Amino acid sequence: MRQVRIGAGAGYSGDRIEPAVELAERGRLDYLVFECLAERTIALAQQARRRDPRLGYDPLLAARMRAVLPACRRAGTVIITNMGAANPLAAAELVCATARDLGLRGYKVAAVTGDDVAASVGDGHGRILEDGRPAAALGASLISANAYLGAEPIVQALSAGADLVITGRAADPSLFLGPLVHEFGWSFEDWPRLGQATLIGHVLECAGQVTGGYFADPGFKTVPGLARLGFPLAEVGEDGSAIITKVEGSGGCVTSATCKEQILYEIHDPAAYFTPDVVADFSQVRVEQVGQDQVRISGASGRARPEALKVSLGVAEGFVGEGQISYAGSGARDRAELAAAIVRERLELTGLMAQELRFDLIGIDALHGHGLPAGGGERAEPYEVRLRVAGRTASMDEAVRIGSEVETLYTNGPAGGGGVTKQVREVLGVLSTLLPRERVQPSIHMLES
Amino acid sequence: MKLRGVAHARAGDKGDTSSISLIAYEEADYPRLVRHVTAERVATHFAGILRGSVSRYEIASLGALNFVLRQALGGGVTRSLALDTHGKSLSSALLDIEIPDD
Incomplete structure (x- = not known):
């Protein structure tokens, strides 16, 4: 065969x-x-x-x-x-x-x-599968629309x-x-x-x-x-x-x-x-x-x-700002928790408009939260703990402030914090919609070296 | 005993949905998985992160179960603030489920 x-x-x-x-x-x-x-x-x-x-x-x-x-x-x-x-x-x-x-x-x-069907999607007949809104409602936030x-x-x-x-x-x-x-x-x-x-x-x-x-x-x-x-x-x-x-x-x-x-x-x-x-x-x-x-x-x-083709929609959804800092030795977890409380209060005091904020203790609850106890329910006391603060904001300036509030813990926060990193990234959400097959017309272009 | 002793797992993502396979190392252990690792059991285990429902599919020919966890990835890979936005590490969490030694 x-x-x-x-x-x-x-x-x-x-x-x-x-x-x-x-x-x-x-x-x-x-x-x-x-x-x-x-x-x-x-x-x-x-x-x-x-x-x-x-x-x-x-x-x-x-x-x-x-x-x-x-x-x-x-x-x-x-x-x-x-x-x-x-x-x-x-x-x-x-x-x-x-x-x-x-x-x-x-x-x-x-x-x-x-596969680029941004023009067809923009005219707005299709609905977004994830939330039922018309795709046209995305307006200028729609970055890309590609049919599979x-x-x-x-x-x-x-x-x-x-x-x-x-x-x-x-x-x-x-x-x-x-x-x-x-x-x-x-x-x-x-x-x-x-x-x-x-x-x-x-x-x-x-x-x-x-x-x-x-x-x-x-x-x-x-x-x-x-x-x-x-x-x-x-x-x-x-x-x-x-x-x-x-x-x-x-x-x-x-x-x-x-x-x-x-x-x-x-x-x-x-x-x-x-x-x-x-x-x-x-x-x-x-x-x-x-x-x-x-x-x-x-x-x-x-x-x-x-009958219909799935279309992947790239959507601009603001920014994510993030900062991290580590604590070690006896009382590491207490100091990381104090640091988290300070950053939370600072972001409130300074009026940061975050759509969502998240505080993780890496090594304790960052991956699966507190819902998945691995250590038999006792309060874990690891040798080192890394605080991670992340938040989603509408503007890049606000996203930058999240990492900066973690960084200022160096001279203003609990004892012994080290290894600060901070970053900002643009959020590109991915949604999907359906398009009738006949509205997607592939073509072949042949080139030669 | 933990599931890790009799089965292996892999997690994948589509938007805000996590899918996690659970595969018996030995065919003889597959009925135990079917009996003990129900959709409800998995939903309870992941209660801390799960906001939607859990479906379970049985693939007897592979000695495997497939779990689909909706609204389990903090809004989805692209917008989630989680460290593991894909939920890749959820497979290891599934294998920590305890089942009777029978």
Whole structure:
């Protein structure tokens, strides 16, 4: 039976680069996919593009391409990625320029556009799924609106002979489903097959998270070689059968357990996983260890794709200011609590207009509050405690004041406070809405180095 | 005993919703998870951070449960003031739940 070998070269925009090089050089891959676009990343990219129309794509694009293009070209491996973010056309031009720098001529790069639907959303028919307001009510606070494209434009680009396909917002599993549909000629209405292909894409899309990354728990779950973790690849058969594995000799492990964790990762109802291509059903999925670092995944199915496309909305929601300070030794917790009380009172006295304020004692209650007692209910007295104050404000000036009030504890607060840090960040909220399919029209632009 | 002795877990996020898997190391332990780790039990465990409801899905073929906790991430990854905005560390909190030794 004919097989396609498809690898995952990145699980998020800042991911390690060498594992992708290892896959490109030794994975004997037909396709190498880079999934680098989290929900919030595209809103950030849209802001970057507003500041400079030549930008708005993934900041690591050139570095990743420089690292993998030579090996991919030698092996005939086609690259598929969503690193185009808010500017797939500029990204495609950069890839072409990088290919030329490397002496690669005639390299065909396809940019997929059409996911930017800010104009359609702004006219206000759709409702925001999270709070029911009309999307038009967002007004000027709306920074970006990107529809999740499916696999169809990717298949189109591959059929046109692309060596590399670069998209903006596309559904993560669709980046993998596209090449499989293209290779095996599956119908876009073969829902069970598309469901299984979506499972394969879903398992691969976070890269190292299925090869032993984000898994180790000393004493319970052991993973060898995490510092040189190998990224995954799937050997996919024409019937949709798939074995998840990795390059021999790389770090990490592929086991039934690592695959189970990733199959259920960020899934809600396993019988209804929505993508633009299919409503996938993972409720009967099976995993079977068939060799060392080889796991067969099977049993996914699916039903007809949703009528409307999900649109991710990036919304400006003000600023977050934060300050931290540490206390140590006997009475550390008492002094940190006194420091928190002082900052709280100071922010009131000086009239800070915070929409929300939060006081954490890192080492005691910062992650899960007081609701999850780990130490049997007694008052924990750790050797060191770090106070963290964070608040959301409408203006940057007010956000700055939060960190400053923590900093003034140096000379005005309890004894022995040290190691102050402070920061301010802009808040980009992510909301979602739905758009009828016919209002989203993807196009393909073919460039050549 | 703590769940950590018989199961492993991974947490993920979508907006203000956290999803946490709970997977038996041995198939034989899956019925115990089904019996003891109910949606109500999980809601009680996370009462300190949870403002919405909890749903539980059973995936018998994987020997796993999947919990969906709504309004559990302080408003969502992008606007939450929490240190762990994604709620990634909630998987470890789930594994601290005590179940009978039966």
